[in-house]
Amino acid sequence: MKVNKAEIVISAVSPKQYPQDRLSEIALAGRSNVGKSSFINRLIHRKNLARTSSKPGKTQTLNFYRINEKFYFVDVPGYGYAKVSKKEREKWGKMMEEYFALRDTLKLATLIIDIRHKPTDDDVMMYEFLKHYQLPVLVVATKLDKIPKNKKSAHLEQVIQTLDLDPEDTVIPFSSETGEGKEDVWHYLEQYL
Numbered sequence: 475m476k477v478n479k480a481e482i483v484i485s486a487v488s489p490k491q492y493p494q495d496r497l498s499e500i501a502l503a504g505r506s507n508v509g510k511s512s513f514i515n516r517l518i519h520r521k522n523l524a525r526t527s528s529k530p531g532k533t534q535t536l537n538f539y540r541i542n543e544k545f546y547f548v549d550v551p552g553y554g555y556a557k558v559s560k561k562e563r564e565k566w567g568k569m570m571e572e573y574f575a576l577r578d579t580l581k582l583a584t585l586i587i588d589i590r591h592k593p594t595d596d597d598v599m600m601y602e603f604l605k606h607y608q609l610p611v612l613v614v615a616t617k618l619d620k621i622p623k624n625k626k627s628a629h630l631e632q633v634i635q636t637l638d639l640d641p642e643d644t645v646i647p648f649s650s651e652t653g654e655g656k657e658d659v660w661h662y663l664e665q666y667l
């Protein structure tokens with residue numbers, strides 16, 4: 475897909491702030507600092523629409539990015555950051571449930587994980603959370619440029635096994651650094667738009 479227009483419409487903290495225009499949505503989830511902002515920016519050719527930072531855990535909003543006036547990427551706050559208070563964690567859980575349980579314009583979730591490592595317990599929990607809402611999930615295994623080429627299939631297999639990936643779901647290797655996997659990701663997303 476050629477992205478001509480990408481705009482942040484709202485950083486929402488509660489459902490009444492969600493956009494009302496009924497466009498399809500693709501949610502983007504991932505552990506804090508996994509490379510989610512870099513993924514979005516690479517996908518839509520923007521240097522810094524989604525903020526990249528070295529301060530994990532700071533984003534506690536659902537960020538709605540409208541793409542080509544056609545659909546939304548919904549960037550959900552990262553998880554798995556240890557230094558978050560119980561109160562913050564509860565707030566996060568409420569925000570996630572409110573969105574995932576009721577949003578009928580949500581078509582697909584994209585879960586971003588780090589291809590270098592076995593998915594963490596938090597990654598597995600997030601995958602199960604998404605499947606609980608019967609969502610199709612695209613797993614993007616990012617930072618592909620950081621592993622040797624001959625290790626790629628072993629790492630992908632580890633992702634599939636650890637998440638116990640549903641047969642309807644797919645994992646696509648990706649690098650925000652080189653852009654590898656970008657066409658495959660767009661091709662996959664377009665089926666849901």
Ligand SMILES: Nc1nc2c(ncn2[C@@H]2O[C@H](COP(=O)(O)OP(=O)(O)OP(=O)(O)O)[C@@H](O)[C@H]2O)c(=O)[nH]1
Nearest residue numbers: 506507508509510511512526527552617649650651
């Ligand atoms: N080599 C390499 N580095 C990457 C890749 N993706 C992200 N990074 C780096 O990983 C770090 C974290 O990336 P971000 O995109 O800020 O991560 P994030 O998940 O959006 O972080 P938070 O929103 O703060 O939770 C940055 O230093 C990026 O430059 C990749 O594909 N390859």
